[in-house]
Amino acid sequence: xxxxxxxxxxxxxxxxxxxxxxxxxxxxxxxxxxxxxxxxxxxxxxxxxxxxxxxxxxxxxxxxxxxxxxxxxxxxxxxxxxxxxxxxxxxxxxxxxxxxxxxxxxxxxxxxxxxxxxxxxxxxxxxxxxxxxxxxxxxxxxxxxxxxxxxxxxxxxxxxxxxxxxxxxxxxxxxxxxxxxxxxxxxxxxxxxxxxxxxxxxxxxxxxxxxxxxxxxxxxxxxxxxxxxxxxxxxxxxxxxxxxxxxxx
Numbered sequence: 113x114x115x116x117x118x119x120x121x122x123x124x125x126x127x128x129x130x131x132x133x134x135x136x137x138x139x140x141x142x143x144x145x146x147x148x149x150x151x152x153x154x155x156x157x158x159x160x161x162x163x164x165x166x167x168x169x170x171x172x173x174x175x176x177x178x179x180x181x182x183x184x185x186x187x188x189x190x191x192x193x194x195x196x197x198x199x200x201x202x203x204x205x206x207x208x209x210x211x212x213x214x215x216x217x218x219x220x221x222x223x224x225x226x227x228x229x230x231x232x233x234x235x236x237x238x239x240x241x242x243x244x245x246x247x248x249x250x251x252x253x254x255x256x257x258x259x260x261x262x263x264x265x266x267x268x269x270x271x272x273x274x275x276x277x278x279x280x281x282x283x284x285x286x287x288x289x290x291x292x293x294x295x296x297x298x299x300x301x302x303x304x305x306x307x308x309x310x311x312x313x314x315x316x317x318x319x320x321x322x323x324x325x326x327x328x329x330x331x332x333x334x335x336x337x338x339x340x341x342x343x344x345x346x347x348x349x350x351x352x353x354x355x356x357x358x359x360x361x
Contacts, residue, residue, distance in 0.1 A: 175234020245287025
């Protein structure tokens with residue numbers, strides 16, 4: 113029962129704070145719309161919001177899928193092949209020093225205003241946390257387990273499949289949760305830089321027209337999707353590592 117009530121109470125508290133902030137700001141809707149006005153706008157423009165939301169959500173899901181797959185593959189290559197680890201790991205770290213906003217215009221220039229540039233942007237955001245988390249898990253396998261496997265005659269492939277991968281799943285689960293939380297950033301940034309549809313495109317044009325209620329409606333759709341994606345990934349990762357019990361200090 114409390115699991116159901118907790119998000120409801122949290123949402124009600126946020127809405128109350130939002131309403132208070134609206135009154136403190138002098139009830140100026142062009143700066144901060146009231147919650148009820150935002151809800152009314154979302155209902156009145158449901159078709160338009162749904163059209164743009166479906167495009168953005170498709171970009172996010174594709175970026176998440178490709179980013180997770182590429183991140184896991186990269187981690188496996190880095191842990192199994194020492195030259196790749198020595199040469200590519202520093203480049204992986206350096207790549208994170210480049211702001212995503214700096215890459216977005218280049219991706220739009222190279223890949224166009226369509227789906228590709230937004231998906232690649234989302235992949236770039238998701239790739240690093242998945243790769244580093246999974247790589248860390250693979251590298252921190254208990255040496256005693258690996259020594260026992262060698263004594264029993266296991267090869268590298270068998271040790272990877274039966275020991276390293278199961279041991280690295282908790283770390284991978286953490287990386288997937290982070291990736292789910294930041295997944296919308298890449299797609300929306302790409303839409304801001306150059307697109308003809310999507311929630312980022314809608315927010316940009318609504319902001320230029322001082323339609324702040326539309327901006328907030330789009331933001332809440334993005335937030336709701338991010339929370340739903342995180343909850344889904346969290347539930348799946350709990351099933352993925354059922355032997356790892358949570359502990360609360």
